[in-house]
Amino acid sequence: DIVLTQSPATLSVTPGESVSLSCRASQGISTSIHWYQQKSNESPRLLIKYASQSISGIPSRFSGSGSGTDFTLSINRVESEDFSVYYCQQSYSLPWTFGGGTKLELK
Amino acid sequence: EVQLQESGPGLVKPSQSLSLTCSVTGYSITSNYWGWIRKFPGNKMEWIGHISYSGSTSYNPSLKSRISITRDTSKNQFFLQLNSVTTEDTATYYCARELMSFDYWGQGVMVTVSS
Numbered sequence: 001d002i003v004l005t006q007s008p009a010t011l012s013v014t015p016g017e018s019v020s021l022s023c024r025a026s027q028g029i030s031t032s033i034h035w036y037q038q039k040s041n042e043s044p045r046l047l048i049k050y051a052s053q054s055i056s057g058i059p060s061r062f063s064g065s066g067s068g069t070d071f072t073l074s075i076n077r078v079e080s081e082d083f084s085v086y087y088c089q090q091s092y093s094l095p096w097t098f099g100g101g102t103k104l105e106l107k
Numbered sequence: 108e109v110q111l112q113e114s115g116p117g118l119v120k121p122s123q124s125l126s127l128t129c130s131v132t133g134y135s136i137t138s139n140y141w142g143w144i145r146k147f148p149g150n151k152m153e154w155i156g157h158i159s160y161s162g163s164t165s166y167n168p169s170l171k172s173r174i175s176i177t178r179d180t181s182k183n184q185f186f187l188q189l190n191s192v193t194t195e196d197t198a199t200y201y202c203a204r205e206l207m208s209f210d211y212w213g214q215g216v217m218v219t220v221s222s
Contacts, residue, residue: 032207034207034208034209036209043201043212043213043214043215044152044201044209044212045212046208046209046210049207049208049210050208055210085150087152089152089154089208089209091207091208094165095154095167095168095169096154097154098151098152098153098154100150100151101150101152
């Protein structure tokens with residue numbers, strides 16, 4: 001199985017800061033990575049697909065980059081509603097796998 | 108709008124079977140793929156498996172001997188059965204539309220395995 005390692009596990013920031021969340025794959029996966037946001041007591045929400053493709057309805061402050069083994073989710077000027085857990089997921093080969101998540105919290 | 112809703116018991120005894128239903132509205136399950144995902148206490152997420160538009164299935168090898176995903180196209184529902192559950196199957200179970208990524212999710216159902 002492809003292992004996805006997300007870092008950091010927790011990121012403490014102040015609203016208005018810009019942040020980058022990392023996801024590293026155990027082998028090359030081209031751009032077959034997707035990013036989700038999950039708030040407490042809610043279902044995950046797809047933010048970015050195929051590393052950098054935007055999703056309708058998602059604020060433009062969310063962007064993704066990377067290919068191969070290293071991927072980044074960037075949030076430009078964090079807003080209060082962004083404090084939640086973020087996951088990456090690969091669709092390069094079955095079984096699909098998820099990273100362990102990065103919790104974005106208020107400093 | 109595509110909507111999914113899981114239903115099923117919230118408590119299952121060890122060694123018994125867990126059965127969940129995902130009801131889909133706004134889109135036919137005879138198109139695309141439809142998956143089950145679970146989130147354990149502590150945030151780990153695991154893909155369980157999926158059923159395709161044609162009814163073919165793929166399962167996570169870690170669960171393959173214990174799971175079955177089926178569907179009823181007349182009701183636009185698909186189902187998860189997980190056999191011989193243990194406490195390690197305690198999790199929140201989600202169904203989702205799967206297009207390599209998961210773009211529509213149900214609200215999730217928390218399942219506890221306990222005697």
